[in-house]
Amino acid sequence: QSALTQPASVSGSPGQSITISCTGTSSDVDNYRFVSWYQQHPDKAPRLIIYEVTKRPLGVPDRFSVSNSGNTAYLTISGLQPEDEADYFCSSYTGGIHNWVFGGGTRLTVL
Amino acid sequence: QVQLQESGPGLVKPSQTLSLTCTVSGDSISDGRHFWSWIRQPAGKGLEWIGRVYTTGTTNYNPSLKSPVTISVDTSKNQFTLKLASVTAADTAIYYCARTSGSYFTHWGQGTLVTVSS
Numbered sequence: 309q310s311a312l313t314q315p316a317s318v319s320g321s322p323g324q325s326i327t328i329s330c331t332g333t334s335s336d337v338d339n340y341r342f343v344s345w346y347q348q349h350p351d352k353a354p355r356l357i358i359y360e361v362t363k364r365p366l367g368v369p370d371r372f373s374v375s376n377s378g379n380t381a382y383l384t385i386s387g388l389q390p391e392d393e394a395d396y397f398c399s400s401y402t403g404g405i406h407n408w409v410f411g412g413g414t415r416l417t418v419l
Numbered sequence: 420q421v422q423l424q425e426s427g428p429g430l431v432k433p434s435q436t437l438s439l440t441c442t443v444s445g446d447s448i449s450d451g452r453h454f455w456s457w458i459r460q461p462a463g464k465g466l467e468w469i470g471r472v473y474t475t476g477t478t479n480y481n482p483s484l485k486s487p488v489t490i491s492v493d494t495s496k497n498q499f500t501l502k503l504a505s506v507t508a509a510d511t512a513i514y515y516c517a518r519t520s521g522s523y524f525t526h527w528g529q530g531t532l533v534t535v536s537s
Contacts, residue, residue, distance in 0.1 A: 346524070354515070
């Protein structure tokens with residue numbers, strides 16, 4: 309069982325928007341600044357897509373965005389494209405004890 | 420282009436030591452701009468951060484780990500190494516190395532599967 313809770317799967321059609329939730333506790337996700345998101349295609353290395361709340365590395369389109377509410381962070385992918393089909397997982401850093409926790413991952417299917 | 424590549428045995432016997440190396444290219448560990456982490460994922464389960472090392476050899480480890488763990492760095496080879504002692508079947512997982520910047524992991528290796536079995 310993962311420390312952060314994500315839905316196992318979501319799906320959407322090309323052009324639609326989907327949202328993936330990441331729920332933690334007041335000691336992790338509640339500090340949104342330390343939540344990051346990753347994309348992983350089958351047999352590929354995970355790729356950082358969101359860090360420090362809303363920042364995106366070079367090359368990550370602005371179709372990927374994040375919002376937060378309480379102990380839950382949300383990743384929204386708008387204008388779904390076939391290449392978005394992948395696993396997505398969240399992570400939260402606890403600075404005081406230098407530790408990270410992860411979500412179990414969400415499989416996105418683009419119908 | 421920063422790349423990380425894990426290497427090491429794919430099969431380890433119970434009670435022995437699991438040893439993996441991560442070779443970094445496109446960046447220099449000795450520059451001291453990042454930490455370098457190990458992360459693992461057992462089959463069907465979520466990711467687990469194992470620990471990180473800095474160019475000076477300073478380390479931080481996940482306090483929840485049950486097996487003794489050591490992460491070290493070899494700046495001359497631009498590599499860092501994971502050693503997990505007294506492994507059990509519960510240590511069977513895909514092991515990733517990753518460049519760590521503040522609260523996030525900027526680049527990851529492809530991952531290597533390590534199976535603990537006699």
